[in-house]
Amino acid sequence: MPKFNLSYIQLFRHKFNRLVSINLFLLTLTIVLCWSWILPSYTQTPTPTIKSREVLIEEIKDYAERHVDNDKAMDSRLMIDLYEKNSVGLTTREITKIYEEEYTKLKEAKDSNLWEKINDDLFYGLGWFAALALLILLVFKEAIQGWVTHFINTFGKWLYNQIAGFELFWNYSLKRYKKGLINKHKQLRIPFRPNRPLSLQEIYVDLQFLEKANNEPINFSEIKKYNRLAIKGQPGAGKTLLLRNIVLSWAREKLKTSSNEYVPILLELYRLNEIEISALNMEVLKQKLVEALDRDDFPKANSFVEQSLEKGKLFLLFDGLDEVKSLIRSQVVQAINDLLDKHDKCRAIITCRAAVYRNDFAESVDKTLDIKEFSDRQMRLFLEAWKSEMPPDKSIDQLIQTLRDRPLIMELTRNPLMLTIVAHLYTQPAFVLPQSRSDFYQESTHILLNQWQNNFNQYKESAHKRRVLQHLALFAQDNASKQQKDDLSLDYQIVLEKFRKFYPI
Numbered sequence: 001m002p003k004f005n006l007s008y009i010q011l012f013r014h015k016f017n018r019l020v021s022i023n024l025f026l027l028t029l030t031i032v033l034c035w036s037w038i039l040p041s042y043t044q045t046p047t048p049t050i051k052s053r054e055v056l057i058e059e060i061k062d063y064a065e066r067h068v069d070n071d072k073a074m075d076s077r078l079m080i081d082l083y084e085k086n087s088v089g090l091t092t093r094e095i096t097k098i099y100e101e102e103y104t105k106l107k108e109a110k111d112s113n114l115w116e117k118i119n120d121d122l123f124y125g126l127g128w129f130a131a132l133a134l135l136i137l138l139v140f141k142e143a144i145q146g147w148v149t150h151f152i153n154t155f156g157k158w159l160y161n162q163i164a165g166f167e168l169f170w171n172y173s174l175k176r177y178k179k180g181l182i183n184k185h186k187q188l189r190i191p192f193r194p195n196r197p198l199s200l201q202e203i204y205v206d207l208q209f210l211e212k213a214n215n216e217p218i219n220f221s222e223i224k225k226y227n228r229l230a231i232k233g234q235p236g237a238g239k240t241l242l243l244r245n246i247v248l249s250w251a252r253e254k255l256k257t258s259s260n261e262y263v264p265i266l267l268e269l270y271r272l273n274e275i276e277i278s279a280l281n282m283e284v285l286k287q288k289l290v291e292a293l294d295r296d297d298f299p300k301a302n303s304f305v306e307q308s309l310e311k312g313k314l315f316l317l318f319d320g321l322d323e324v325k326s327l328i329r330s331q332v333v334q335a336i337n338d339l340l341d342k343h344d345k346c347r348a349i350i351t352c353r354a355a356v357y358r359n360d361f362a363e364s365v366d367k368t369l370d371i372k373e374f375s376d377r378q379m380r381l382f383l384e385a386w387k388s389e390m391p392p393d394k395s396i397d398q399l400i401q402t403l404r405d406r407p408l409i410m411e412l413t414r415n416p417l418m419l420t421i422v423a424h425l426y427t428q429p430a431f432v433l434p435q436s437r438s439d440f441y442q443e444s445t446h447i448l449l450n451q452w453q454n455n456f457n458q459y460k461e462s463a464h465k466r467r468v469l470q471h472l473a474l475f476a477q478d479n480a481s482k483q484q485k486d487d488l489s490l491d492y493q494i495v496l497e498k499f500r501k502f503y504p505i
Contacts, residue, residue: 053088057098064102068110074103165300167307173298174263180297181251185244192448193424203385204245205378205416207238209369217372226366227347228340232354233371236417239351242371243317246349250315262315262347263308267292270323272332280331282338289316312345321360322353333360340364373414376400382416386423399426402433409433409440421448468502 060079067075079099080092090098137144164173187197208217209231220242223229233239247264267288275284286305293301308314316339324332340348341364350361354370362368374382383396390396399422403410413419421444425431431447434440449465475498476490 053090056083056086056088056090059083060095060098061102064099065106068103068106074100076100161299164298165303167303170304173301173304177263177293177296177298178251180295181247184296185248185251188241190420190424192421198385200241200244200248203382204241205374205381207242208372208375208378210372211367211369218369223367223369228361228365228367229349230357230361230365230368231349231351231371232357232368233351234354234373234415236415237371237373238416239353239371240319241416243319243349243351246315246317262313264315264317265289265292265305266317266319268323269318269320269332272328273323273325275328277328277331280328280335282335282342285335285339289314309339309343309346312343314343314346316340316346316348318348318350320351322356337361337364374416374419375414379403379413379419382419383423386427389427391427391429393429394426399423399433406433406435408437409435412437412440464503468499471498471502 060083063079063082067073076096076099079095083090083095084092160176163169164176186200188200188203189197206220208219209223210217231239231242243266247266250264271288271291272280272284286309289305290301293299293305298304305314318336321329321332336350337360340346340361348365350365352360357368359368380396380400383399387396403413403422409422413422422433425444425447426433428447431443434443445466472490472495475494
């Protein structure tokens with residue numbers, strides 16, 4: 001065979017084999033695809049009756065669950081209406097049974113859940129709970145208000161005590177201090193008028209003063225220009241009331257002078273009697289100023305006092321040098337002088353009974369003044385505060401005329417304390433002003449002793465008390481320079497000894 005024919009036959013055979021292979025591949029692929037399409041549809045499709053029945057049962061159970069969750073009542077009629085006509089063969093009895101069994105099971109499970117029950121009871125019982133709470137609040141309203149107020153006040157006071165001393169809060173502390181001063185000094189409490197205080201603002205009368213070098217009276221408005229004063233006066237002349245009126249006027253912002261730039265601190269000097277003589281110095285005096293602020297609602301004021309002294313911003317009011325025990329009086333004077341010398345920009349007033357003062361502050365004050373006794377005008381102004389307490393058949397004019405008819409008693413009542421006693425006694429319907437001083441003292445003592453006895457004294461015999469007091473007064477007068485280191489008090493053992501002479505125990 002020629003060479004050409006062999007090549008042609010080989011080429012034809014190659015192409016034929018290739019064509020057969022391609023067709024065979026395509027046939028195989030077609031069969032596989034067709035089989036894969038037919039087989040899933042046959043093997044995965046469930047019997048329609050079985051699937052529809054299970055789905056229907058689940059729907060019925062879902063309704064039961066929703067009804068329980070929403071706290072709806074069991075509603076079998078609804079299930080029958082919805083599913084009575086079904087194609088899966090469920091009967092009405094089966095539908096009802098499936099629904100009611102599922103509802104009962106879920107309801108019991110929910111009721112057994114304590115938290116769910118509490119939540120439901122709280123929600124649905126909220127109205128009753130609110131009503132009960134309101135009833136309790138109404139019944140115990142005052143008690144609850146008291147508890148809440150007490151808690152708030154206690155906590156507020158504790159918090160204020162923690163922060164009051166910090167410079168950042170000084171302005172607030174000073175406002176509290178002013179309120180404390182007003183509450184403390186707005187009323188004048190009189191020992192023989194228990195529970196019947198007088199208004200200091202109504203009863204206070206501006207005093208007049210005398211300087212030794214000039215017998216012309218000086219009004220209070222004229223002495224405000226002096227930074228430092230020593231003021232003397234008789235017992236009851238009004239020394240303490242003067243200082244109390246100064247701090248009260250400052251607290252009420254009525255002190256229309258440069259004093260408003262200063263913070264007044266009133267220190268009763270008798271408080272130094274508790275200090276050992278060896279410890280009395282300027283630093284102790286500063287601490288007493290801090291304590292004075294604390295008593296009037298400015299606690300922990302150590303830094304405030306120190307800085308204010310350095311800046312000269314304090315108005316120091318030292319009341320009653322005569323009330324300091326004679327044993328330590330010179331040390332107290334020295335401490336005050338040292339303080340005033342070191343802090344020379346601070347204002348100051350020191351008061352003392354005239355009989356005790358020994359020109360102790362001559363180097364520290366600008367002036368030493370005596371309180372002048374009341375004038376007729378001052379007496380009338382003072383008595384106006386008693387007008388509302390006069391019986392119908394008495395008046396201020398009648399009292400003044402009665403005093404003028406008794407010149408010796410009139411002289412006594414130019415003293416504010418004595419005038420207070422007379423005014424108080426005169427408001428008693430049966431009281432008649434005696435003619436002589438001795439009768440006046442006798443009558444006043446008798447009335448005051450009996451009144452004190454009836455109000456709060458436990459001892460019932462005023463005559464017995466009078467005899468004891470008379471004997472003690474005579475003893476104190478006769479032995480003031482002999483046995484008493486302190487002319488302001490009597491030793492307890494001595495008083496007890498004298499008392500036993502009259503009434504053996």
